Structure formats: C-alpha cells, structure tokens
Amino acid sequence: MLKITDLSARVAGKDILKGVNLEVGAGEVHAIMGPNGSGKSTLAQVLAGREDYEITGGTVTFDGQDLLAMRAEERARAGFFLGFQYPVEIPGVNNVYLLKAALNAKRRAAGEPEVDAYEFLALIRQKMKIMQMSEAFLTRGVNEGFSGGEKKRNEVLQMLVLEPKLAVLDETDSGLDIDALKVVSAGVNTLRDPKRAVVLVTHYQRLLDYIAPDRVHVLSGGRILKSGDASLAQELERRGYDWVSESQVA
Amino acid sequence: MSSKSQEVEALLAQKYRHGFVTDIESDSLPPGLDEGVVAAISKKKNEPQFLLNWRLKAFRHWQTMREPTWAHVHYKPIDYQDISYYSAPRAPANAPKSLDEVDPKLLATYAKLGIPLHERARLAGVAVDAVFDSVSVATTFKDKLGKAGVIFCSFSDAVRDHPQLIERYLGSVVPPGDNYFAALNSAVFSDGSFVYVPPGVRCPMELSTYFRINAAKTGQFERTLIIAAEAASVSYLEGCTAPMRDENQLHAAVVELVALDDAQIKYSTVQNWYPGDENGLGGIFNFVTKRGECRGRNSKISWTQVETGSAITWKYPSCILKGENSIGEFYSVAVANNYQQADTGTKMIHIGRNTRSTIVSKGISAGHAENTYRGLVKVLPSAAGARNFTQCDSLLMGPNCAAHTFPYMEVKNPTATVEHEASTSKIGEDQLFYCLQRGISAEDAVNMIVSGFCKVVFKELPMEFAVEAQNLLSVSLEGAVG
Numbered sequence: 001m002l003k004i005t006d007l008s009a010r011v012a013g014k015d016i017l018k019g020v021n022l023e024v025g026a027g028e029v030h031a032i033m034g035p036n037g038s039g040k041s042t043l044a045q046v047l048a049g050r051e052d053y054e055i056t057g058g059t060v061t062f063d064g065q066d067l068l069a070m071r072a073e074e075r076a077r078a079g080f081f082l083g084f085q086y087p088v089e090i091p092g093v094n095n096v097y098l099l100k101a102a103l104n105a106k107r108r109a110a111g112e113p114e115v116d117a118y119e120f121l122a123l124i125r126q127k128m129k130i131m132q133m134s135e136a137f138l139t140r141g142v143n144e145g146f147s148g149g150e151k152k153r154n155e156v157l158q159m160l161v162l163e164p165k166l167a168v169l170d171e172t173d174s175g176l177d178i179d180a181l182k183v184v185s186a187g188v189n190t191l192r193d194p195k196r197a198v199v200l201v202t203h204y205q206r207l208l209d210y211i212a213p214d215r216v217h218v219l220s221g222g223r224i225l226k227s228g229d230a231s232l233a234q235e236l237e238r239r240g241y242d243w244v245s246e247s248q249v250a
Numbered sequence: 251m252s253s254k255s256q257e258v259e260a261l262l263a264q265k266y267r268h269g270f271v272t273d274i275e276s277d278s279l280p281p282g283l284d285e286g287v288v289a290a291i292s293k294k295k296n297e298p299q300f301l302l303n304w305r306l307k308a309f310r311h312w313q314t315m316r317e318p319t320w321a322h323v324h325y326k327p328i329d330y331q332d333i334s335y336y337s338a339p340r341a342p343a344n345a346p347k348s349l350d351e352v353d354p355k356l357l358a359t360y361a362k363l364g365i366p367l368h369e370r371a372r373l374a375g376v377a378v379d380a381v382f383d384s385v386s387v388a389t390t391f392k393d394k395l396g397k398a399g400v401i402f403c404s405f406s407d408a409v410r411d412h413p414q415l416i417e418r419y420l421g422s423v424v425p426p427g428d429n430y431f432a433a434l435n436s437a438v439f440s441d442g443s444f445v446y447v448p449p450g451v452r453c454p455m456e457l458s459t460y461f462r463i464n465a466a467k468t469g470q471f472e473r474t475l476i477i478a479a480e481a482a483s484v485s486y487l488e489g490c491t492a493p494m495r496d497e498n499q500l501h502a503a504v505v506e507l508v509a510l511d512d513a514q515i516k517y518s519t520v521q522n523w524y525p526g527d528e529n530g531l532g533g534i535f536n537f538v539t540k541r542g543e544c545r546g547r548n549s550k551i552s553w554t555q556v557e558t559g560s561a562i563t564w565k566y567p568s569c570i571l572k573g574e575n576s577i578g579e580f581y582s583v584a585v586a587n588n589y590q591q592a593d594t595g596t597k598m599i600h601i602g603r604n605t606r607s608t609i610v611s612k613g614i615s616a617g618h619a620e621n622t623y624r625g626l627v628k629v630l631p632s633a634a635g636a637r638n639f640t641q642c643d644s645l646l647m648g649p650n651c652a653a654h655t656f657p658y659m660e661v662k663n664p665t666a667t668v669e670h671e672a673s674t675s676k677i678g679e680d681q682l683f684y685c686l687q688r689g690i691s692a693e694d695a696v697n698m699i700v701s702g703f704c705k706v707v708f709k710e711l712p713m714e715f716a717v718e719a720q721n722l723l724s725v726s727l728e729g730a731v732g
C-alpha cells in the first residue's frame with residue numbers, strides 16, 4: 001500500500017527527515033512514536049503533499065503510484081487522508097459544506113456521480129452517531145471555536161465520510177479525555193478493513209490499548225531507529241525514548 | 251428674468267464668442283470644464299433655473315478646492331480639462347449588433363457570473379431593441395410602484411416632474427461643497443436615480459438600477475437621491491454585478507439618502523467597474539460620496555457594499571444619526587487584486603440620543619493590491635447613550651499585498667460606548683492546505699475560504715444579489731492563489 005524509501009526532506013534550510021524507510025501493507029495498522037521535534041508531523045505533511053517541505057531524496061509509492069509526483073489534492077482523491085495534529089479553523093465555512101465538497105471532489109475524480117443532499121445527510125448522520133457528535137456541528141464553521149477534543153473528533157468524522165485507503169492520524173489522541181479517546185478509537189476501528197491501512201502518530205501507549213497496532217516504529221532525529229510489534233510500545237512507555245537512541249548509539 | 255440668470259446668459263454668450271464649439275444638439279461635449287460647460291449641461295437637460303444656479307455655485311466652489319491627498323492611494327494627477335463632461339448614450343450605430351460582435355473574454359466572464367443570456371447582451375452594450383424588449387418589463391413594475399405611490403425614475407425625469415422634491419432635498423445631505431469630488435459632481439452630474447417613498451409606504455419591490463430602463467450608460471457623474479418619508483421603507487440595489495468595461499477613467503458619483511421618522515432605507519451595492527488589467531493598466535477611478543441622514547427618530551439606514559472593481563476606490567458610505575434612536579449600519583466587503591487600490595470605510599456621526607451604529611468591514615487583498623479601511627466614529631456631546639460596534643477584518647492572499655486600518659474615534663459624550671475589534675489574517679496556507687488535503691481544488695478552496703470570511707456581510711445582501719456577489723468574488727480572485 002505505502003512504501004517509503006530513503007525519504008529525506010528539509011524545511012527552512014534545515015534537514016528534518018534523513019532517510020526514512022517504512023512499508024505499510026493493506027489491512028495493517030502501524031504506530032509511529034518518537035520524541036517531540038523528531039519529524040513525525042513533517043513526515044505526515046510531506047506524505048500529504050505540503051509544499052513548504054523540500055524533498056531532498058528518496059521515493060514514496062502509494063498503491064503502486066509515485067506519490068511524490070502527485071499534487072496534494074490528487075493524493076487525497078486517490079485515498080490518502082491526513083488527520084491533522086492541529087486542525088485549522090476556517091471561519092464562516094460550514095463543516096458540512098466542506099465535507100460535501102470533499103466527498104464530491106473524490107467521487108468526480110473516480111468517475112462516480114456526486115452525492116445528492118439527502119444521501120449525504122443520511123451518510124453523515126450515521127457517521128456522526130459513531131463519533132457521538134451533535135447535529136449542531138454540521139452548521140458550525142469548520143473547527144470554528146471547537147475545543148481541542150472536538151477538533152480531533154471532527155478529523156475522524158471526516159475520515160469516516162471520505163473512507164480513505166490510507167489514513168495517517170497525527171496525534172489524533174492528544175488532548176482527549178478517556179471517553180473521547182474511546183470514541184475516537186472506535187471511529188478508527190470501524191475503518192479497519194483488509195483493503196485499508198492506518199498509520200497512527202502518537203506519544204502514548206494508551207491509544208494503542210484501543211487500536212491494536214501490527215507494527216510500532218520509533219522515529220528519532222529524522223530516522224526510524226527501531227521497529228517492532230505492539231510490545232515495543234509498552235517497552236517505550238516503561239523505558240522512554242532515550243533508551244532507543246542510546247541502544248542505537250551503542 | 252433674475253439678474254442671476256442674466257449673468258449666466260451673458261456668460262454663455264461670451265463662451266460662444268470665444269469659439270466654444272459645443273453644438274448643444276450634439277451627443278457629447280468636447281473635453282474641458284468651465285462655467286460654459288456647466289451651463290451647457292444644464293441647458294441640454296432643460297433644467298430649471300434653481301438647478302443651474304446650484305450647479306454653478308458648486309462649480310465655483312470646486313475651483314477653490316484642491317484634490318484630496320489623504321487617502322492611501324496613488325495615481326497620476328487627473329487632468330480635469332482633458333475629460334468630456336457630457337456624453338449621451340452611445341448611438342446604436344456604433345454599438346455591437348449582436349453577441350457575435352462582443353469580446354468573447356467579456357462574455358465568458360458574464361457566463362461565469364451566471365447572468366442570463368439576454369442580460370449579458372444588454373450589459374455588453376448590444377443595442378437593446380435588437381435583443382429583447384425591455385419596455386414591457388419596465389411598464390409592469392412602473393404600474394406596481396405607481397399604485398403604491400412610490401416615485402422611481404431617472405434623476406432627469408425627477409427634475410422635470412418633481413422639481414419641488416429635488417429643490418428641497420438635493421444637497422441636503424451632501425452639500426455641494428462637501429468635498430472635491432462631490433463639488434465636481436454637483437457641477438456636472440449627468441443623470442442618476444431618484445426615489446421617493448411616501449409616508450407609511452413599504453416599497454412593494456426591491457428597487458434596482460438593473461431594471462431601470464435609463465440605467466444603461468448614465469455616465470460617470472451620477473447623482474442618486476432617495477427619500478423615505480415617515481414610516482416608509484425601501485431597499486435599493488445599485489450597480490450591475492457584471493464587469494462593465496468603461497472607457498472613462500473618472501467616476502465621481504454622489505448618493506444621498508434621507509430617512510424621516512421611523513423610516514428605513516437599505517442600500518446595497520455590488521461595484522464591479524473595470525479594475526484595470528493584471529499589470530495595473532487602465533481601470534476606473536471610483537471617487538464616490540455616499541451619505542445617508544437619519545433625519546427622523548427611530549429611522550434606520552443600512553449600507554451594504556461588495557466592492558470588487560475599479561483601479562482605485564475612494565468611498566465612505568456614511569450615516570448621520572440625527573434622529574433619536576436612529577440606527578446606522580455599514581457592511582462591507584472590499585476586494586483588491588493585482589494593482590487595485592481600495593481606500594474605503596465609513597463615517598458614523600452620532601448626533602441624536604441613543605443612536606446606534608454597527609460597522610463590519612472585510613478587506614481582501616491579493617496580488618500587489620493595497621486595501622485600506624478608514625473609518626470615523628464620532629459621538630457628539632448631544633448623543634447621550636450612543637453605541638457603536640466596529641469590526642474590521644483583513645485577509646491577505648500572497649506576500650505582495652497590503653492591508654491598512656485607520657479607525658478614528660471621537661467620543662464627546664461620556665455615556666457612549668464604542669467597541670472596536672480588528673484582525674488581519676493571511677489566507678491561511680494552513681487553511682488552503684487543509685482543503686487540498688481533503689481533495690478540494692485550490693480554486694474551490696480559495697472561494698470557500700473567502701466566502702466564509704465574507705459571510706456576515708453577504709448575509710445582509712438581498713438573496714439573489716448574494717449569489718451574484720459570491721460568483722463575482724470568485725471571478726475577481728481568479729488566479730490569486732495557486
């Protein structure tokens with residue numbers, strides 16, 4: 001599904017990613033952990049096609065296509081979804097309006113007819129139920145005045161509506177209380193499917209209690225320093241990130 | 251004959267003696283401006299003496315004035331002797347005969363705006379008779395208004411048919427010597443609109459220059475006068491929403507609104523004069539004076555404007571809140587792209603007790619444009635309990651544009667409350683990327699973000715206008731990002 005080979009990227013004259021290698025297969029859930037500033041969000045944004053980052057080396061294939069050659073909106077329409085660490089507010093633009101535009105853009109690209117308003121409303125109501133969000137969210141501005149937790153729920157709601165092949169969720173669990181964490185995890189789990197994959201960027205083992213990962217990676221200093229199964233996350237929780245960097249140096 | 255008019259006659263005669271070549275019957279006057287030209291305009295229009303005197307007085311005052319330089323706009327000095335001050339509607343002979351003869355680029359823009367085909371033709375200046383007969387449209391609405399007692403006609407018709415109303419109200423809100431451009435307009439205005447809504451009447455339809463038969467090519471110095479008598483109300487839409495390519499450079503209009511006791515006037519504008527090309531060549535200098543007076547108690551005047559056109563906009567629709575409990579509102583979206591310069595805002599002058607005003611200004615700058623908000627909230631000692639709320643937001647698209655905000659406040663009554671909020675944001679690279687990541691194209695994303703930014707103002711526009719304004723916005727910002 002996703003194959004990252006020796007990916008390097010820089011921003012504002014600073015090398016952030018220094019040769020990342022990662023392979024995610026269909027049906028898998030991967031977790032990327034690592035200290036603050038290690039480049040996790042940079043990796044997510046580079047994959048999503050943010051232009052501020054300069055790719056200095058490496059390749060990425062997504063579903064057999066050269067991901068780096070595609071524009072951001074083409075990546076999205078091809079089924080790549082990024083759940084933002086800091087979802088931006090777009091005042092005055094209805095949440096539901098943005099979502100419908102997004103879904104229709106994807107459908108047009110796939111040669112499918114656009115959803116009509118009724119169909120769409122039914123779809124979004126069903127997804128909002130999963131995310132335990134009230135109808136009021138539909139007509140509010142995109143993330144406008146949402147609490148941190150509401151923004152994260154809204155990200156997952158969008159993901160559920162767009163049904164991506166690959167979702168990269170950047171710290172979608174940060175700032176959530178335990179109830180919200182359960183709801184968000186349940187939302188993500190409904191998307192688990194042999195044809196899809198999820199990459200969770202997180203600091204906390206607790207998310208992985210609800211969404212069991214197949215693989216766990218530690219990103220530090222712009223490289224994947226260590227990979228393992230779910231037990232690696234527990235070990236990190238116990239021993240901290242320093243343990244990884246030290247064991248690497250050793 | 252009064253000595254005044256003899257003076258004028260003499261003057262006219264003198265002009266002719268000195269080889270003033272104007273043929274009164276011809277379609278336009280040659281470039282140049284002096285008392286002879288002012289008198290010639292008045293004579294062409296068969297105006298009563300009082301109006302000629304009024305024009306001449308304005309002209310003499312104008313000659314003592316200097317062009318203002320305080321606005322944050324830059325342009326080469328205007329040569330006022332190089333402009334023709336009277337030009338009748340273009341003769342059908344040189345107008346395009348059908349849509350086939352019209353610049354396809356222009357037609358493509360109209361199509362994007364969703365303007366109906368026959369209307370596109372009219373806007374493009376195709377001889378109207380060849381396309382559709384607007385007389386019947388005009389007659390049906392004239393009937394309806396007539397029954398309600400509403401007068402809605404061209405300014406020239408009003409001068410002929412209702413001179414007493416003109417004499418009473420003309421210049422009563424914007425005096426002829428008010429400012430440089432208003433004085434010039436007062437001297438040479440060619441035509442415009444007149445509305446009178448009698449006491450107790452709620453105008454049965456939105457009045458719009460769009461439907462008014464005389465609206466086409468009213469020239470560059472229009473004069474609009476709207477009077478809502480006691481407990482009357484009216485909503486007036488100005489301007490067409492299509493990009494008119496006007497060969498003229500200077501556009502100096504004056505709009506005066508008068509609201510008597512319990513009356514309401516809502517004045518909406520979608521201004522889209524030719525802004526010049528991508529390199530800043532050409533375009534209209536839009537120097538307009540718009541002012542409304544809430545003369546009576548409990549009266550209300552509301553300005554809503556969407557300004558997307560003109561090379562330079564200099565415009566401050568204002569409210570004089572004289573009547574007790576009167577209300578003034580100003581909702582504005584000003585867009586400046588490429589090399590456009592906009593200096594716009596409002597003045598709210600609180601005179602009466604418990605007067606209230608609301609100002610919401612949204613400035614959008616893209617390309618190399620400069621966008622300035624300039625507002626004055628003035629509370630006089632007499633305005634006990636006055637309240638104002640001002641919100642001014644600027645949105646910048648790209649690194650080369652600029653936004654400036656000059657909010658002036660003069661509060662001379664301690665019981666007044668004046669609130670001001672301001673923000674400047676860059677069109678978020680973040681917002682844009684967020685939309686792209688959801689699969690939405692850059693163009694749609696910009697439209698979405700900008701419309702969201704302007705939403706509070708668009709809400710104030712009449713329904714059908716709001717849709718056109720939105721379309722217009724996306725056309726004006728085309729290519730601004732990505």
Ligand SMILES: Nc1ncnc2c1ncn2[C@@H]1O[C@H](COP(=O)(O)OP(=O)(O)O)[C@@H](O)[C@H]1O
Nearest residue numbers: 011012016035036037038039040041042043052
């Ligand atoms: N747009 C940017 N401009 C300058 N520095 C940046 C930018 N984006 C990220 N960085 C820097 O790159 C490093 C990695 O950041 P980030 O990818 O956000 O880390 P993480 O998500 O792992 O906490 C940090 O040192 C951060 O300051």
Ligand SMILES: [Mg+2]
Nearest residue numbers: 040041042085
């Ligand atoms: Mg991060």
